[in-house]
Amino acid sequence: MALKxxxxxxxxxxxxxxxxxxxxxxxxxxxxNVIWSLRAGPRRFSELRSDIPxxxxxxLSTRLSELxxxxxxxxHVRRTSPPSTEYELTPLGEELIPALDxxxxxxxRLKQLQSADTDLAGTST
Amino acid sequence: MALKxxxxxxxxxxxxxxxxxxxxxxxxxxxxNVIWSLRAGPRRFSELRSDIPxxxxxxLSTRLSELxxxxxxxxHVRRTSPPSTEYELTPLGEELIPALDxxxxxxxRLKQLQSADTDLAGTST
DNA sequence: CGGTATCCAAATAGATACTG
DNA sequence: CAGTATCTATTTGGATACCG
Numbered sequence: 341m342a343l344k345x346x347x348x349x350x351x352x353x354x355x356x357x358x359x360x361x362x363x364x365x366x367x368x369x370x371x372x373n374v375i376w377s378l379r380a381g382p383r384r385f386s387e388l389r390s391d392i393p394x395x396x397x398x399x400l401s402t403r404l405s406e407l408x409x410x411x412x413x414x415x416h417v418r419r420t421s422p423p424s425t426e427y428e429l430t431p432l433g434e435e436l437i438p439a440l441d442x443x444x445x446x447x448x449r450l451k452q453l454q455s456a457d458t459d460l461a462g463t464s465t
Numbered sequence: 466m467a468l469k470x471x472x473x474x475x476x477x478x479x480x481x482x483x484x485x486x487x488x489x490x491x492x493x494x495x496x497x498n499v500i501w502s503l504r505a506g507p508r509r510f511s512e513l514r515s516d517i518p519x520x521x522x523x524x525l526s527t528r529l530s531e532l533x534x535x536x537x538x539x540x541h542v543r544r545t546s547p548p549s550t551e552y553e554l555t556p557l558g559e560e561l562i563p564a565l566d567x568x569x570x571x572x573x574r575l576k577q578l579q580s581a582d583t584d585l586a587g588t589s590t
Numbered sequence: 591c592g593g594t595a596t597c598c599a600a601a602t603a604g605a606t607a608c609t610g
Numbered sequence: 611c612a613g614t615a616t617c618t619a620t621t622t623g624g625a626t627a628c629c630g
Binding site: 358359360361362365366367369372373376410411412432436438439440442443445446450453 | 501568572573578579
Binding site: 522547 | 611612613614615
């Protein structure tokens with residue numbers, strides 16, 4: 341019988357493919373920034389470009405299409421002159437904000453740790 | 466004071482570079498899977514390879530080095546014969562788990578939504 | 591303004607072979 | 611077992627030009 345389960349070493353990773361697939365939502369260097377820029381409300385294409393300085397129109401356009409297709413954001417075109425387009429997070433998209441925030445928190449502490457290390461290295465001789 | 470605050474259109478994106486930098490912790494296709502596989506306790510190199518099926522030794526090795534350097538995990542070498550190495554999340558690394566989990570939750574609902582769409586499309590004629 | 595098309599550069603990943 | 615080295619393939623991003 342397969343009852344000789346080890347207390348650790350559990351060969352029980354819950355679908356790594358699922359994780360990979362979910363992570364692909366925010367894949368690419370810029371998707372998280374797009375979501376982040378939209379967290380406070382709708383933004384237009386050129387506003388997003390200013391929010392996220394070195395992003396090219398092509399990449400921004402590509403990311404926006406993908407995120408729209410996945411249901412993370414909505415695109416709203418106004419046929420004014422000049423034309424105007426607004427992008428806005430869906431409720432589901434908004435749920436990604438806390439997750440991104442969590443990662444930023446960890447990143448922040450990581451930097452503090454590294455500063456502390458440097459600090460100690462400098463004072464220990 | 467700067468009271469003429471616009472209710473939206475706020476030109477106030479909190480350091481997109483910071484977000485980008487933090488996100489780079491989990492950059493690459495496999496880093497999240499590595500962290501995920503370690504969430505239940507220490508794992509050895511070959512165990513991680515089995516956990517995350519199609520990962521090559523080179524990529525796993527690269528990711529592990531990066532994550533170790535950043536302080537997300539610890540490497541513990543046992544000079545036994547044959548040699549054995551264990552990888553383990555640091556406390557900071559463990560803090561990434563809830564964030565990853567949040568993303569997975571959203572991904573999961575996204576899939577449900579898409580199934581619902583398909584379902585409706587099939588029944589509406 | 592809000593994109594798309596094309597071409598090119600850089601980063602990431604995979605396959606294979608080899609080492610301690 | 612636990613990697614590293616090398617080479618190549620794929621993906622991603624950037625620059626520029628151009629269109630509605």
